[in-house]
Amino acid sequence: MLSVVIRTKNQAPALRFLLKNLTERYAGDVDEIVVIDNLSTDNSQQIALNHGARFETIEKFSYGGSANFAASKATHPIIVIFSAHSYPISHDFFKLIKKSFDANPNLAGIRCLHNSSDYRNYINGVTVQQDPNRSGLIFSGSAFAKAIWQKHPFKEDVATFEDKEWTTRVVAAGYDIELVPAIFSYEIKRSKNQELFRFKNDLVGNYQLWHQDVSILSGLKGFLASIKRYTIDWIVSIWFSLR
Structure with a gap:
């Protein structure tokens, strides 16, 4: 059963x-x-x-x-x-x-x-x-x-x-x-606060289970990559909205 x-x-x-x-x-x-x-x-x-x-x-x-x-x-x-x-x-x-x-x-x-x-x-x-x-x-x-x-x-x-x-x-x-x-x-839509909560737990979980450590350098690269991605997405969205 x-x-x-x-x-x-x-x-x-x-x-x-x-x-x-x-x-x-x-x-x-x-x-x-x-x-x-x-x-x-x-x-x-x-x-x-x-x-x-x-x-x-x-x-x-x-x-x-x-x-x-x-x-x-x-x-x-x-x-x-x-x-x-x-x-x-x-x-x-x-x-x-x-x-x-x-x-x-x-x-x-x-x-x-x-x-x-x-x-x-x-x-x-x-x-x-x-x-x-x-x-x-x-x-x-x-x-x-x-x-x-x-x-x-x-x-x-x-x-x-x-x-x-x-x-x-x-x-x-x-x-x-x-x-x-x-x-x-x-299917789930998380708020930004919920996304942060999940991200932090996933970060710790990855270290505990897979021993994936995070360095200041990798964190900085991730931060800059996010800024680049959001900027490009914003420019592309504005361009196609104008068109």
Whole structure:
């Protein structure tokens, strides 16, 4: 049986669409829906309850901590995790996930496909050992086995990339991660402040997981490149607006 867990904070419109999609289009495939909410101030709770989902609140958010909390609240052996701003598309999305877990008892997790790099890795047979970043889990459209999570919980002291860190750890422990052609969409519009928050966490996460350090020189190059890009974009936009 299969549980869907959804991490969200103040994303009521996106959450409503995801739940409508799950309950109307995939009602026969999903056995449980749990919304993991980080102290939303909108009507997310009412939306969840209106769609028959269980609503759980997490007060102190971290990426790894919220993933552990979500997994602990799911009651079925296969857990599919979404962010509120992602949603399944292909008609056999959950059937493909169940089929993969049935076929491979050593399977720890599945990465579904949402962009061109996912699809290229799937078609070209790029394994998780070759590319743990793009062939490993992504916690906006992935599935994992609860039994393996219980042995190997997600790390809560990583800034982000808790999905990639878990991927590398369980693969090293001898389990499998597979790409599966179950298609989902990922769409989010972040404010500049949200982009900064994500950038800072990604920077720390890249260092923690991939040991990618940042020097003053590389930071300066990135800053100058951004100024150049914004200036060119502004000039081009003005030119075509005039035309």
